[in-house]
Amino acid sequence: MATSARGGGEGEAAAGGGGGGGAAAEMEVEAYRRLFPVAYFERHLRESVRLDARPLASPRDTSVALGLVGSADGSALVKFGDTTMVAAIKLEVMTPPAESSDEGSVAVEFYMPPICSPTVRPGRSAEVAPVISKQLSDVIMSSGMINLKDLCLINGKASWIAYLDIYCLNADGSLFDAALVSTVAAFTHLEIPLVSVSDDGRVVTVPGELEGKTKLPLVNKDKRKLMLNNVPFSLTCGLHKEHILVDPTAEEESIIETFVTVVLDTLGRVVSVYKPGGSVLAYTSILKECITLAKRRAQQLRNILNESVSAMEVDKSS
Amino acid sequence: MEYVNPLTGFRIDGRRPNELRQIKGELGVVANADGSALFEMGNTRVIVAVYGPREVQNKSQQNNNQALVRCEYSMANFSTGDRTRRQKGDRRSTEISLVIRQTMEASILTHLMPRSQIDIFVQVLQADGGTRSACINAATLALADAGIPMRDIVTSCTAGYLCSTPLLDLNYVEDSAGGPDVTVGILSKMDKVTLLQMDAKLPMDIFENVMQLAIEGCKAIANYIREVLLENTKQLESRRGG
Secondary structure (H helix, E strand, O other), X not given: OHHHHHHHHHHHHHOOOOOOOOHHHHHHHHHHHHHOHHHHHHHHHHOOEOOOOOXXXXXXXXXXXXXXXXXXXXXXXXXXXXXXXXXXEEEEEEOOOHHHOOOOEEEEEEEOOHHHOOOOOOOOOOOHHHHHHHHXXXXXXXXXXXXHHHHEEEOOOEXXXXXXXXXXXXXXXXXXXXXHHHHHHHHHHOOOOEEEEOOOOOEEEEOHHHOOOOOOOEOOOOOOOXXXXXXXXXXXXXXXXXXXXXXXXXXXXXXXXXXXXXXXXOOOOEEEEEXXXXXXXXXXXXXXXXXXXXXXXXXXXXXXHHHHHHHHHHHHHO | OOOEOOOOOOEOOOOOOOOOOOEEEEEOOOOOOOEEEEEEEOOEEEEEEEEEEEEOOOHHHOOOOOOEEEEEEEEOOOOOOOOOOOOOOOHHHHHHHHHXXXXXXXXXXXXXXXXXXXXXXXXXXXXXXXXXXXXXXXXXXXXXXXXXXXXXXXXXEEEEEEOOEEEEOOOHHXXXXXXXXXXXXXXXXXXXXXXXXXXXXXXXXXXXXXXHHHHHHHHXXXXXXXHHHHHHHHHHHHHHHO
């Protein structure tokens, strides 16, 4: 009920106050929104505004919170407007394969549980979930954000495998962007547990309190945090006729058919461009504009992430 | 292992035997859902989203006299101490889904919404004992948030018996101690028990004590839930009234 009241209110405002006030007019706007979504949407575009009254090039309010999941080694909660992602990393020790004996590995999995959206049915997972899983692991590998050698414990015998699980708790558009930010945030928060090797060659984790007291040699005393270089940030833009809409919501995603996702790293280099078909054929000028918008967004996201890291450090020290 | 200190009477996390963990409930956490809630009991954190009443997806299951209630329970891979890759339809999840569904069905006025379906989706973010109870409490809040008519507030709590003491609201360590674990779900105002599960052996009189303790815990949680709902309604009213 609350959602429809909100939508009706904005619709009224955007329609220039036409239709007068009162519940009847609100119902008409709401009905128009449901019956003719494309016309409703384009009416907003003509005024250079979107369904939630944002300007075309403006992303939603973003927030990042670190360390939400106590049982994980690294975790983060990211919100892009209503889109909510929880990412958590758990580290386990494994024997590295012979050809990469000095490297660890990262396993990324993206889940869309049925709570996130009315369109996800139990028993049949959402179509986009494995696509986003693959996109995320490709971006992590190709950007070189993590040096797999940092995840090595004992060459040839033991290394870390980082299981990264991302759960979408609310799907309201820009799922890949939010998932990528939550990945980066979780890796930033990650603290590698102390380990030592027991007599029979097994690697055991040492809980923090026993740090000074254990007689077994601590293998990775100085390597507690991962060094992240070339951190990737992304931006998805929707292309509708000649307009470019930044950070689309789920409602906009159902109307727009063409999307471009650009991933940039810390040095402003393009890590990946993804435009899976769609009716709008993008000229180079449009792609260049998407890349410029992505640069701006990447800077914004970097600031937000740095703020939340320093907020977390303040909490820790206090 | 000493679950209850014989000198001080404190449990391993510093609680008294009849003390609940810190509980916290929040409504409206999933914007897409018709109703949603986050419920925490100590370190156990659970999100429930309710979609409905909406059109029945599988027409063959449609009931012309009442609403269909469906429930799906799933645990995040990082929710427990060891990361476990859980299969969607594993036995424990199916059993808990059934338990939650039947518990909530007892309270929902399904005859008011024939030919429709109410979906209750449960996602466990952190598990530290008492997940079943946290799920039921969160489901009550989420159903209330969705405006689905119910007979009464359903709350649930666990109790156990270790070191000759009945203990309220077991955490994971106490639960895995191998002692009996009684889960009770009640309709608070009507004072009726809708869910009762126990495993392990208990003499009859001790079982009555433990069950009574769990019911007290449920009533305390019901009071808290009532406060949360009242607060939420006041906020809605002030936002509407302006």
